[in-house]
Amino acid sequence: MLEAFNFRVILEYMPLYMQCFLATLWLSALSLVGAIVVGIIACSMRLSQSRVLSRIAGIYIESIRSTPLLVQLYFFYFGLPSMGIMLPEWVTGVFALTLNSGAYYAEIIRAGIQAIAYGQIEAGIASGLNYFQRMRYIILPQALGMTIRPMLGQAIVLVKDSSLLSLISIMELTRAGQLLTSDRFMPAEGFLTTAAFYLLIYYLLKTFSSWSEKRLIFREAQ
């Protein structure tokens, strides 16, 4: 198989791959930022005293987690135009990715906050810290330490999930592989190169994840 592997075609398509690689990066980065914002909002709604807000956030999180991303993507891709909302494909794609990962981030953040013993918060109140000081100096440093790994894990999932955007004809890494398959009928070259680019992102994020675990985790006082 290796002697049939055509490296020249890969070189020829390299500019396309680089362009698609960058597209995957910024589509994922945009969705990641959006998802963390959505996650924080959904999580604070979920944990709020108001029953209604909490219920709404709960329905959002559960329905996202119980359905496949591809179905959500098609839901918006085919559904928004039928409601008369015309958006470019990439906006629909980023929107679906953001909503999808947002639900997972909400759960990750919630787990991080709830893992902090209530005594810590009480101690903060007893020391006379106000709400923001408690958040800033007691809750967030610990919650961040506990959630940094699952958050980066979800970022890896998000990058991989962005491959589904190729199915609504957005130009990104997987689409490049599909193009090479349909133009030249070279699926091996096309998809293995695509896979290599994804592995590159995966290893970068994974290395960052283990580095951050060593550096960023706020361990309990020794």
Add this chain to the structure above:
Amino acid sequence: MWSFYFHELVNSLPFFLKGLWMTVAVAGLGLIAATIIGFILGIMRAGRNKILRFLIGGWVDVIRGTPFLVQVFIIFFILPGVGIELEAFPAAVIALSNMGASFICEIVASGILAVPKGQREAATSSGLSGFQQMRYIIMPQAMRSILPPLVGQYVLIIKDSSVVSAIGVVDVTRVGWLTVQRIPEGLMVFGLVGILYFAICYPLINLSNYMERRMSVENTRL
């Protein structure tokens, strides 16, 4: 117009149920195979053979680092080039079980490693063979930490099975995609598809949460 489409959709309900059956078949076969392979590899990954551990770890990284859609394309388009001609259905089942096995392997390995070392030493000094240790001492204890994430992984496999619609497996997502060409009401069509997935996944997610509560160490009664 809307009610006309609604009637059309109700009329094509048998088509959706057929698709649902296909989803259950693909995901069911995939997760059975993934469980068997995952357990075998997981036990080896937690074992003493360094070469095996390294090889399995590398394979897990490659599968985790690439999107499932790309894996599906590689199996479906590239294997024929090496002489393995596959229909869409077996290709989908192979891709799903390969992906699922890599995740289940990690779950099983970490479950086994979580069992205190003294247990194994006690078993060895009681004269149990390697197989007996695994069967009567290690596994029953490891299952407590394996089962909740295992059920969670099943949910992921069922959701990821929607991706195989991209190679033409007529599962429920594909049925939605075909239907939306005829009934241009994306919200309605994919709302229905989403509800069908929800009906399968939501109970499983709750089961996983329930098991996590039941089997957590704090709730253990001796």
